[in-house]
Amino acid sequence: MFEPESEKAKEQQRSRLLLGLGAIAALVVAGAFIIFATLKQQAESPTMPDALRAGNQEFENYKSKVEIDKPNKQDVMAQQNLMGMVQFTIQAELRNQGDRTLTGIEIVAQAYDLEDKLIAQKIGQPIPRVRPEPLKPGESMRIAIKLDVPSKYKEADVKLVKAELHGLRFQ
Numbered sequence: 001m002f003e004p005e006s007e008k009a010k011e012q013q014r015s016r017l018l019l020g021l022g023a024i025a026a027l028v029v030a031g032a033f034i035i036f037a038t039l040k041q042q043a044e045s046p047t048m049p050d051a052l053r054a055g056n057q058e059f060e061n062y063k064s065k066v067e068i069d070k071p072n073k074q075d076v077m078a079q080q081n082l083m084g085m086v087q088f089t090i091q092a093e094l095r096n097q098g099d100r101t102l103t104g105i106e107i108v109a110q111a112y113d114l115e116d117k118l119i120a121q122k123i124g125q126p127i128p129r130v131r132p133e134p135l136k137p138g139e140s141m142r143i144a145i146k147l148d149v150p151s152k153y154k155e156a157d158v159k160l161v162k163a164e165l166h167g168l169r170f171q
Contacts, residue, residue, distance in 0.1 A: 047123055048104045051167030063165055065098030066105070068143075071162035078155045081148055086155050088147045090163045094126065095140040102135040104128060104169030109147040112160040119158070120149045123166055134171055 052059035068074075069092040081087040090109050096102055105127045111120040124145040127135055135141060145163055 048106060048125060048167060048169055051104055051106055051169045053106075053167045058170075059168055062098055062100065062168060062170075065096070066102070066165055066168065067093075067095040067097055068107070068163060068165060069093050071160065074163060076161045078158075083151070085151045086149050086153060086158070088149070088158070088161045089144060090147065090161060091142065091144045092163055093140055094135070094143050096135045096137055099137050101137065101171040102127060102168060103171050104167070105135065105165070106167030107143060107145055107163050108166040109145040109161070109163045111147055111149050111158050113153065113157055114159045116159065119153060120147055122147045 054060070073092070075091040077089045077091075078086055079089075088109075088111060094105065094107075104125065107124050107126060109122045109124065110118055113119050122145065124143075126141065126143040126145075130143070131141055143163070147161065149158060
């Protein structure tokens with residue numbers, strides 16, 4: 001007579017235990033995901049911490065010696081990304097026409113709408129991410145940077161997509 005109640009109590013205890021273990025497992029997975037995302041974001045920081053940028057006299061003096069194809073000479077291709085948004089790929093030639101070796105280069109890709117409003121921007125680091133070795137004086141390299149525009153924009157809504165020099169790091 002008392003056994004069915006005790007079986008019912010044991011079943012409830014097992015259910016609670018399984019529910020508790022499931023909750024702990026979900027917390028561990030969520031924690032691991034957060035840690036992984038944070039580490040990946042730090043590893044893929046959009047800017048180099050020690051780069052020289054606009055406003056720095058050394059950058060201003062050298063930027064004319066780092067040539068990137070003019071926007072009308074850059075290859076720009078559009079396609080849909082996996083989320084159905086328009087993604088532009090900008091390809092251009094980058095040349096070090098100066099007398100210093102470059103160990104880091106930041107390029108900013110920008111997209112403008114039909115009213116010349118900036119709608120998307122992304123910073124890439126072809127050196128050191130794509131090419132780990134420095135760009136010596138007289139050398140050149142091909143760069144490519146992908147840029148997603150907000151989902152409310154279609155390819156026809158984008159007037160200009162371009163890549164420009166954003167930062168430098170010297171040897």
